[in-house]
Amino acid sequence: MPHSTLLNSAALAAALEAWFAECGKDYPWRRTRDPYAILVSEVMLQQTQISTVLDRGYYQRWLERFPDFQSLAEASEEVVLQAWEGLGYYRRARNLQKLAKAVVEKHGGVLPADPALILELPGIGPYTAGALSSFAFGLPEPIVDGNVSRVLARLFHDATPIDSREGIATQWSRARELVAAASDPAAFNSALMELGQTICRTGQPDCESCPVRRFCQAVDPASLPVKTNRTVLTDVTERVFFRSTIEGVMLQQETGNRRTGLWKLPALPEGGELPPVLLKSKYGITRYRVTLWVHAAPEVVPEVEGMRLIRYEDLFQTPMPSPYRRALDAVMKGQGEFVLE
DNA sequence: AAGTCGGGGGC
């Protein structure tokens, strides 16, 4: 039976909306109903914290460069990736442009106000479809993200792993039921996320300040939610080389599944003597612990697929993942051996 | 259902 037997959805929604009306934060994407502007924020915020997107100007810069679906659809991929540089998960940027092209071609440049059609677009999953439907169109569609799953697990005192099939289904079902009882779906969904972000936090929930405390069934909120997922870190060694001329630097463009279209220092071919080390740097990325060695170029500069000389004046607008950007900057700035850790 | 995508910030 519906989970509403456990609490009064309408009363909960009203309490949360009242709290949000008073305490809700002011974000640029909350000041607009432009579906495109909201879409850009949602994609940038996938697995990325708000402060990362806002403090470094990504959002505003993007909207200035690509103010609507049409301009994004017409931009070159290189410019798109360059605007995304530093945000990571570059597939999001490529999908966003693919989406813009689809909206222009299939929907005349206007995002359809239909959750099912939105969900079909590239790069749009259940969360982003719900976010767009509620924030841009005011539809009572649910959203479940990291914040919401934590809030719901505690609210309903549910120790089902939130990353299990059953846990995911339960969360969406509860979120759907709650938003249906809301008077303002957009405000309610925003409130649910913001509650998780500011009060129902991962580490120490601030239950004293919680506007829906009287609805909460959690016995020990800090022990929820439960997850099954455990990540094992893998060590990776990567060797690249630095080859510069009077005109520029040799770089290699990625073509595989990762970082497609972005540029990096060229891979040092396997086998043979290792040229002198110019720089050693370490960085973590998803489940990898990478040690990046930047070597001098071999005496006979190897042929590397996708390698090209990039002129110095073009370097700053060449899309490049952050770890390579940092390593390249360090190598170009200094002489001798450096360590970036 | 599990891996992948291969970032970045906070504590």
Add this chain to the structure above:
DNA sequence: GCCCCAGACTT
């Protein structure tokens, strides 16, 4: 260090 973050997609 480790965990989390306005997840989506592939196998």
